[in-house]
Amino acid sequence: MKQPPGFEKFSRPNDVYKLKKALYGLKQVPRAWYDKLSSFLLQNCFIRGKVDTTLFVFEKGQDCLLVQIYVDDIIFGATNDSLCKKFSKLMQGEFEMSMMEELNFFLGLQIKQCQEGIYISQSKYTKKLLKKFVIEEGRTVSTPMATNVKIDKDEKGKSVDESKYRGMIGSLLYLTASRPDILHAVCLCARFQSNPKESHMSAVKRIFRYLKGTIQYGLFYPKNENFSLKGYSDSDYAGNIDDWKSTSGSCQFLGDCLVSWFSKKQNCVSLSTAEAKYISAAFCCTQLLWMKQTLADYKCSFENVPIFCDNISAINIAQNPVHHNRTKHIEIRYHFLRDCVSKRKIETSFVPSQDQLADIFTKPLSSETFASIRARLGIMHIE
Numbered sequence: 001m002k003q004p005p006g007f008e009k010f011s012r013p014n015d016v017y018k019l020k021k022a023l024y025g026l027k028q029v030p031r032a033w034y035d036k037l038s039s040f041l042l043q044n045c046f047i048r049g050k051v052d053t054t055l056f057v058f059e060k061g062q063d064c065l066l067v068q069i070y071v072d073d074i075i076f077g078a079t080n081d082s083l084c085k086k087f088s089k090l091m092q093g094e095f096e097m098s099m100m101e102e103l104n105f106f107l108g109l110q111i112k113q114c115q116e117g118i119y120i121s122q123s124k125y126t127k128k129l130l131k132k133f134v135i136e137e138g139r140t141v142s143t144p145m146a147t148n149v150k151i152d153k154d155e156k157g158k159s160v161d162e163s164k165y166r167g168m169i170g171s172l173l174y175l176t177a178s179r180p181d182i183l184h185a186v187c188l189c190a191r192f193q194s195n196p197k198e199s200h201m202s203a204v205k206r207i208f209r210y211l212k213g214t215i216q217y218g219l220f221y222p223k224n225e226n227f228s229l230k231g232y233s234d235s236d237y238a239g240n241i242d243d244w245k246s247t248s249g250s251c252q253f254l255g256d257c258l259v260s261w262f263s264k265k266q267n268c269v270s271l272s273t274a275e276a277k278y279i280s281a282a283f284c285c286t287q288l289l290w291m292k293q294t295l296a297d298y299k300c301s302f303e304n305v306p307i308f309c310d311n312i313s314a315i316n317i318a319q320n321p322v323h324h325n326r327t328k329h330i331e332i333r334y335h336f337l338r339d340c341v342s343k344r345k346i347e348t349s350f351v352p353s354q355d356q357l358a359d360i361f362t363k364p365l366s367s368e369t370f371a372s373i374r375a376r377l378g379i380m381h382i383e
Contacts, residue, residue: 002163033072040094041067049297057297058083066298075106109178110218112382119382121218122178126211129171133164133208140213141206142371144185145364149203151188152241157197165196168204175211178218180261181374182207184249184361187263218382219258226255229291229302232351233284233309234358235266235276246270248280249361251377252287258377260287263361274313275330280358281309281318282334285346292345304344308351315348 001016003009034054041056042048046067049055058065065078065087074091078084088100103111112119129135172186185207192200231252238244245266252260264283270276288305295302309315317330318341340346359365360373 034069037069037095044090051293051297055297058087064299070107073107075103077103108174115223117220117222119218119220120178121216121382122175123215123218123382125175126215129175130208130212130215132171133168135205135208135212138209138212141209142213142367143365144182144207144210145188145203146206147364147366149364150241151192151200151203153192153195154197154199157199160196160198160201162193162196165201165204166193168208169193172204172207179211179379180219180251180258180377181214181217181360181370181379182210183261184247184263184363187265188247191265214381216382217379220378220380220382221257222378224255227300229254229288229295229305231284231288231305231307232356232358233277233281233307234356234362235270235273235280236362237270237273237276239363240265244269246276246279247362248276248283249358250280250284250287251358251361252284252291256378258379260291261361262287272313274311274317277309277311277314278317278330278337279334281307281314281348282337285337285340288346289340304347306347306349308349308356310351310353310356312350315350318348 003013003016007017009015038048038056044058046056046058049057052068054069056067056069058067060080060083063078063080063083065076065083067074067076067087076084076087078087091097092100102113104113105111108122108125110121110124112121169186169190172182173190176183176186185203189200189204189207229252231250233248233250235249236247239247245268247263247265249263250261251258262283266276266279268279270279284307288307292302292305318337320338337346337348341348353359357373357376360370360377365373
């Protein structure tokens with residue numbers, strides 16, 4: 001933080017202003033508006049979600065209407081167009097509303113609906129970033145991170161502008177909402193925000209050069225009847241050369257649609273590849289259990305949800321109820337995965353390494369492998 005332009009105190013240049021109250025919350029309009037809206041919906045025969053209290057459901061025969069609220073924004077949809085029209089008329093009669101029409105922009109996401117499915121992208125935002133950080137010129141690259149470069153603290157390297165570096169990282173993190181293909185590279189570069197060097201800035205600029213060549217890319221959600229829940233889990237064993245910790249990566253699908261993904265450095269040092277993969281599968285398990293609870297509000301029930309892992313030893317640890325001597329070094333909190341498997345909430349399944357989609361969230365990949373997994377995740381060029 002630093003003193004804002006025009007309000008500098010030159011006698012105390014290292015002091016900054018203390019924030020007493022967030023500017024956005026001064027009027028308290030969103031909360032009061034939400035309370036009024038919530039009461040109105042419940043009075044009109046809506047049911048509030050058990051897990052997600054911002055979700056409201058209206059059922060009529062075999063049809064249903066879903067209303068999701070985010071602060072003062074609303075998104076709604078129904079199995080019958082007439083329910084959407086009735087809801088729109090009902091809301092406009094009670095509140096001063098705008099844009100009660102087909103969804104095309106929501107929370108910074110561009111949304112395009114067609115017969116084949118739904119496209120979600122942030123191409124406008126990407127163009128703004130390229131212009132803001134002056135990356136409009138220069139060559140493009142096919143991957144966000146080179147496979148022959150290992151990023152570390154680089155303590156002897158030359159320091160760069162910390163504010164600019166953090167601004168670039170923060171902007172890219174917001175972009176990962178629709179671009180999971182850059183998630184691993186962005187998260188890796190984000191680890192060095194406290195004292196960034198030229199090598200770190202070069203890695204970030206490479207991400208921008210990759211984005212320059214893939215501005216129109218986004219997520220595609222095809223329309224089909226397959227609505228099964230599944231997850232992919234992987235890890236890069238001892239990939240961090242500063243502390244030798246592994247990176248967990250996972251992604252979750254509803255049918256063929258990618259709906260959740262993450263890349264995270266593990267908290268402890270793994271003593272084997274099996275342990276690193278097992279810990280990653282435990283992370284994936286927690287996400288799938290949360291998704292199962294959330295989807296219950298949408299009248300969707302799942303049992304024995306599969307987690308696909310490419311390590312047989314990790315699968316055996318999860319499926320074997322006997323606590324072997326070889327697994328005693330694994331932290332107890334990760335063994336809840338074994339408990340979920342025994343209760344048939346989750347099942348661990350083997351997948352060949354070439355079909356492990358979570359690879360893209362754990363390590364740099366070659367151009368061919370990266371492009372293949374990117375396409376299978378549903379990330380494609382959007383016209």
